[in-house]
Amino acid sequence: MLRVEAAQADLLSVLDDLKQIQTRLSDENKKLIADQESLSRDLADLQAERNATISPVDTVILKTYETLRKQRRGLAVAEVSENACRACGTTLNAALQQSARHATELVYCPSCGRILYAG
């Protein structure tokens, strides 16, 4: 009889643990669903912002940018910082830096091929 009572007590304890775990999982699931909804809204906002930003950009330049972005692991543009390409670290000569600063056409890093810009 004692073994049956002990087994029942164990069963109740396990069922209590299971209920706590189910409650915790349910709470975490609700939080993840809320996070997913928030991230989906952010993504839609960012996509709309991106579309508005790229609409005035020349289609040839945009295609070049998109191609470079795919080839260069998501980073198509590099800042000129301390006389070098910030993406690859290659030192840039003065003429290239000047072109990046005042260019009317795209200027590319001679080493990594990314589009250079200088503020």
Ligand SMILES: [Zn+2]
């Ligand atoms: Zn570079």
